[in-house]
Amino acid sequence: MKAAIYNRVSKDEQFREGYSIESQKEHCISFTKSQKWLVYDTYVEEGVSAKNLNRPAIQALIADAKEHKFEVVVFYKLDRLVRSVRDLDDLLKLFDENNIAIRSVTEPFDTTTAIGRFLITLVAAIAQWERETISERVVVNMTKKAMLGERNGGKPPFGYEYINGELVIKEEEARFVRDIFRLYNNGKGMRTIALFLNQFGIKKDIRTIGKMLDNPVYTGKLRWGNNSKLDVIVSEDIKHPTIIDEDIFNLTQQYRKLRTVEGKKATSPFHFSGVLRCARCGSALSGYTKKSRGSKHYICIAKKNSGTCDLPMFTEKALTTEFFLNLSADDPERFFQLSQEDLKAHPIEQQDQSLKIDELKKELAAIKTRKKTWLMALGNQVISQEEYLEMTQEDTKKETILSEELNNVVEDYSPLDYESVISLLNNISDMWESANDFEKKSFINELFETITVDIPSEYKRAPGKSPSVIIERFKLK
CATH class of the missing domain: 3.90.1750.20 (Putative Large Serine Recombinase; Chain B, Domain 2)
Structure with missing residues (x-):
């Protein structure tokens, strides 16, 4: 009779319980010899948990069992083979289908009788309970360490x-x-x-x-x-x-x-893409790079896709020049004339929004404090992990709703009044000069909803001649 020997030890069991691979192997081989069985092969897993059957050696054993390469599986103790009732049931069905018996060196199991199958299932249930209890204790201890600012081990981060x-x-x-x-x-x-x-x-x-x-x-x-x-x-x-x-x-x-x-709207290298609109047809404008010159241009998508618009293509440099002309702090009236919002005549009433923001922040802070209290209770083993999840479930849902509401209120909370615009115009030039492409792109998309542009009607296309740009109007966010 051919026997397959299975040995397993997790990372800490060898030190905690003395389940060394060599010790298991010696006991299993001695037992096999006492039964006058031949050892077909030894399947070994070191430093591997038995939480499921997704293990290399056990999968190799299963594959060989299906090919009838042995008649009995020998292991030191049942919890070396499995620690889950479901996994045990799956293995027993597989072994029965292939006429393979199982034998524990230290436990008297007889899977050919009903009581034997009941006892082995009971032992597997106890092993599963033990594994889950250990897991809970580990979570509690790791949580407590994290709350104290101590690392829980693992591979050091890159750097x-x-x-x-x-x-x-x-x-x-x-x-x-x-x-x-x-x-x-x-x-x-x-x-x-x-x-x-x-x-x-x-x-x-x-x-x-x-x-x-x-x-x-x-x-x-x-x-x-x-x-x-x-x-x-x-x-x-x-x-x-x-x-x-x-x-x-x-x-x-x-x-x-x-x-x-x-997405791409925020990260493209074209500072004004996403907000530009054509004054002639109302279509959006897209960025285009001339590889021969390495210069950035904008083109109306109606012209690009179907040729139905006659707006000439222009450079980002020309647009930027006009942009700063209209954002000059020396002549802020030009800015307000082009804006589709009358900021001087319609100051924003912000008090109610400010109070609402403070109220939402207080509610979120209260939830955070409450959840931290439950977390400390978990760390001190006053409550279980299941109780912690149950107690914080409602708070987590409410926290999500309040956070979303706060974000919406903050978005509507616009501090852009007349004085804010004047301050912006005074600082925009210095900011633009030191900003990178992404920061410039972010500024344009956060301040403007649309910028409508045109080209002077007298412009005549000619080689090497780039048109100037007219900003007809814009809409602030």
């Missing part, structure tokens, strides 16, 4: 290394972390960043780069629970040196949110 259990900057990687944030904040896409890193032999895909850009660990903070059902914990206690300044990180998060919402 750091562990020295004596502490995160320390690894400069040969940290300089690329700074490059990632710098390139992203300068308007580069994640695919471009991935190609940049690849030139230096650093393999990072777009998803990984996105996670790095969102990770507050680079500002010296600690985050835990980001991929779990529990609330994310971000410790404000600085426990390790920073690679990225918090202002830079916050700016990155603003850009991340904007790019998620606006």
Whole structure:
């Protein structure tokens, strides 16, 4: 009779309970010899949990069982094989279909009788309960550590290394972390960043780069629970040196949110795309780069797609010149004449909106405090994980609704009155000169809903001659 021997140990069981692979193997081989069975093969899994059957060795054993390569499976103890009643049931059905018996070295199971099958199922249920209890304890302890600002182990983030259990900057990687944030904040896409890193032999895909850009660990903070059902914990206690300044990180998060919402409209290299409208046909204008000159132009999409509009193509340089002429602080009246909103005659009443914003912020703060209290109760083992989820479920729903309402109110809360416009006109020139493409693009799209443009009627197309631009009117957001 051929026997398949299965041995397994998780990462901590060898030290906690003495379930070493060698010890299991010796017991199983001795047992097999005592039964005068031949050992077909030994299936070993080291450092692997038995939470499911998605394990390389157990899958190899299942495949060989289906091909009838052995008649009995030998293991040291049932919880080495499975820790789930469902998984045990699936294996028993598979073994029965292929006339394969199972034998535990330390437990007297006889799966040929009803009582034997009941007892083995009962033992599997106890093993499952034990695994879930251990899992709950681990979650509680890890939550408590995170709340105290301590790391829960794991691989150090790119840019750091562990020295004596502490995160320390690894400069040969940290300089690329700074490059990632710098390139992203300068308007580069994640695919471009991935190609940049690849030139230096650093393999990072777009998803990984996105996670790095969102990770507050680079500002010296600690985050835990980001991929779990529990609330994310971000410790404000600085426990390790920073690679990225918090202002830079916050700016990155603003850009991340904007790019998620606006997509290509917010990230294209054309500063005015998305807001320009043709005065002749009402169509939008799209950006176009002349590769021979490397210059940026705008063209009416009605002309581009169907030739039904006669608005000549013009350069972004010409549009920018006219734009600043109309945004001059020396002549603010020109700005108001072109605006489709009379800001001087219609000052915005903001008091009610301000009070509403304060009220919503107070409600959100109260929910945050309440959820933190429940989290502390979880960390102190006063309540279970299930109780915590149940108690915070309603608060989480309400928090989502209030946050959405607050965002809507803030969007409608426009501080752009007459005095604000004058201040804007005084500072726009300096801001524009120092801003990158992405910041210029963001400014235009956040301030203007539409800018309607035309070309002087006397313009005659000629080689090397680019038309000037007329801004007829614009609408503020």
